[in-house]
Amino acid sequence: MSDMFVTLGSWNWLIFGVIMMALELLAPGVFLFWLGLAALLVGVLSFVFAPGWQLQILLFALFAIAAVPLWRRLARANAAPSEDNPYLNRRSAALVGREFTLEKPIVDGNGTVRIDDTVWRVAGPDIPAGSRVRIVQADGAQLRVTAA
Numbered sequence: 088m089s090d091m092f093v094t095l096g097s098w099n100w101l102i103f104g105v106i107m108m109a110l111e112l113l114a115p116g117v118f119l120f121w122l123g124l125a126a127l128l129v130g131v132l133s134f135v136f137a138p139g140w141q142l143q144i145l146l147f148a149l150f151a152i153a154a155v156p157l158w159r160r161l162a163r164a165n166a167a168p169s170e171d172n173p174y175l176n177r178r179s180a181a182l183v184g185r186e187f188t189l190e191k192p193i194v195d196g197n198g199t200v201r202i203d204d205t206v207w208r209v210a211g212p213d214i215p216a217g218s219r220v221r222i223v224q225a226d227g228a229q230l231r232v233t234a235a
Contacts, residue, residue, distance in 0.1 A: 096133070097130050097133035097134045097137075098130070099130075100126045100127065100129045100130030100133055100143065100147070101126070101127060101130035101131075103123075103126040103130075104123040104124065104125075104126035104127035104130060105123065105127075106123070107119045107120070107122045107123030107126060108120055108123035108124075110123075111123065117158065117162075121151065121154035121155070121157075121158055122151055122154070124150075124154060125147055125150035125151040125153075125154055126147060128146075128150050129143055129146045129147045129150065132146060179207075179225035179226075179227070179228065179230065180225050182202065182207075182222045182225060182230060183222050183223065183224065183225055184221070184222065184223075185221070185222055186219050186220065186221045186222075186235045187200045187201075187202055187219070187220060187222070188200070188201075188217060188218070188219055188220075189209070189214060189215070189216050189217060189218050189219075189220055190206065190216065191216055192213070192214060192215045192216040193209060193210075193211055193212065193213050193214045193220075193232070194213060195213070196210050196211065196212075196213075197209070197210055198210075198211075198214070198216075200220065200230070200232070207228070207229075207230050208228065208229045208230070209222075209229070209230045209231070209232045210229055210230070210231050210232070211231055211232040211233055211234075212233070212234070214232075214234055218234060218235075219234070219235035220232040220233065220234060220235055221233055221234075221235040
């Protein structure tokens with residue numbers, strides 16, 4: 088088995104890179120792609136410079152470590168909000184500024200309001216049930232309100 092690895096030489100890295108990228112297709116998560124890219128880079132450099140196996144492993148480790156910040160930078164740059172639905176996956180943020188009727192009174196700073204088919208927890212000054220409130224801030228699953 089070790090003779091095969093020695094015989095293949097630089098091809099090992101190329102094969103490993105292709106396998107990692109193929110595994111990324113089976114189990115998507117974008118992590119294996121970058122390892123595969125690092126292996127392909129080492130394979131190409133191995134054809135050009137023919138470094139020893141120790142340097143090849145070091146290059147692979149460096150490329151793999153450098154891929155993480157590169158991936159984060161690319162992911163952050165492509166995370167622009169959807170123009171047709173800017174509140175996608177941020178439902179509570181879409182409620183800020185709207186007015187609703189309290190379902191349960193706000194007592195000791197906590198109450199509830201029904202929005203469509205969902206009951207939301209609200210926080211704010213003590214207000215009786217049935218009063219109109221305006222949502223001023225969305226904090227996760229809790230909404231901050233004031234009297235409307």
